Amino acid sequence: MRKYFLFFLLIFGTIAHAQIIQGKVVDEISGEPIPFVSIGVIGTNNSTVTNDAGEFVLKNIILPAKLRYSHVSYLLLESEISTANNLYVKLKAAAINLKTVTIDPYRGERLVKAALEKTKEFEKENFYGKAFYRQLTTIDGKAKQIYELFYDLKFNVSNVEGWIAKQSRFAESNEGISFSMSNQSYLTFLLAGSLFEGRKMGKYVSLKTLKDFEITVERYIEQKEQDVAVVSCKYKGKKKDFYTNFTYYIGVDDSKIYRLESSAFNLPLKVNATSKMPPNVTTVATFNGANTPIPVLESISTKLFLHLSTRNRSISPVINSMLTVYQLDKNLNTQNFTELNKKIQDKTVVESIAYNPDFWKNNPIVKQTALEDAFIKMMESKSAFGTMIDTQ
Structure with a gap:
């Protein structure tokens, strides 16, 4: 009986700590929102994408968790979170290289x-x-x-x-x-x-x-x-x-x-x-x-x-x-x-x-x-x- 009690206690504890995370992703310099940023919980299949206003929501997150923010025009960011409070995430723009663009026309x-x-x-x-x-x-x-x-x-x-x-x-x-x-x-x-x-x-x-x-x-x-x-x-x-x-x-x-x-x-x-x-x-x-x-x-x-x-x-x-x-x-x-x-x-x-x-x-x-x-x-x-x- 004690085993069953501990089993259900473990399940209840896991559910109780599941959180809904909300946040916004912006450009580090301009502060402008960044749409279509991929946000994933590392080690899980849980992911989302920011909307036109740079906003995102992730549900059923067990804290603490490590999030991965990726966008082709910005540097990859990974950060650990321990709170469900609204996140305000700043991404740094990746460097742009134009020097090699015209060297090979094909x-x-x-x-x-x-x-x-x-x-x-x-x-x-x-x-x-x-x-x-x-x-x-x-x-x-x-x-x-x-x-x-x-x-x-x-x-x-x-x-x-x-x-x-x-x-x-x-x-x-x-x-x-x-x-x-x-x-x-x-x-x-x-x-x-x-x-x-x-x-x-x-x-x-x-x-x-x-x-x-x-x-x-x-x-x-x-x-x-x-x-x-x-x-x-x-x-x-x-x-x-x-x-x-x-x-x-x-x-x-x-x-x-x-x-x-x-x-x-x-x-x-x-x-x-x-x-x-x-x-x-x-x-x-x-x-x-x-x-x-x-x-x-x-x-x-x-x-x-x-x-x-x-x-x-x-x-x-x-x-x-x-x-x-x-x-x-x-x-x-x-x-x-x-x-x-x-x-x-x-x-x-x-x-x-x-x-x-x-x-x-x-x-x-x-x-x-x-x-x-x-x-x-x-x-x-x-x-x-x-x-x-x-x-x-």
Whole structure:
């Protein structure tokens, strides 16, 4: 009996000391927030990424713990923490080396080719993780609609292959003109990778299309382990084509991709309004290779820009989405995942799951920027999430 008592006492003691850590990461010199910083608990699979405001949340942390802060443009920082108080973390910018950029004009192409070949070795390997997705629509700078979903994901180095929605909520303001992007999650999932081989639409960087792009090393970021080359790939074809420019952050020694920024132009999207100019989308994807053979998706931010004319007025909707894989878990592979499909509507998925306000209340993963926080609080005050739409 005494053994059982000690066993349960040990479990209770462990749970009792689990903490929620919140903090902010800023530039050491300017004090400006740093988005997309990877923060991981050393020795565990627990990690997160800072949002646009440099803020982060980590849950279920047993103190004391050692945290690792990494960003391709800043020096790696590891620090021990013994308190759950809000952390204010300063990162030192890595040195930038421009001296060797113009020596070899083909250096950039070789770096990208080596990185894509390295990534292609793992294209059939699947990874599994828990993720949080938020999509915020603004019109002329004013928040109008928000989706939030928790997913279990199946993904690889190319994209998210399958998903299971676990929790969801949606709210919308009906004041003035509204606009809805019905399946931007599909676009986010589709772009959530670093290998774009075999794409049937548009002009992407791939092993077969390198000659279609002007490839230049912009700079080298001097990290302790290795230099990281920042390589831009700009499409050389017709500007009326549906094409994507890329900027790769590639390890010079290991040929691994740690960050990928893209700008896609002339997307073939259909909207129920007159488009004044072709839509375009920008993405920032970060990849973490701390516990995997190849850096895998950690986060992807997608921003879709539209310029429309409707009801005799011009509007400029911007749809921001952020997908964060906050925990890798290979045990999720036994589930039946819904395959990636552009015909699936986000709102239909949201409404298929009963809204659970207790789940969302004070959820440590749900961390907002100031604009998102203000809109969510307004919607919660009107019970808009419970009714699915603000009718006040």
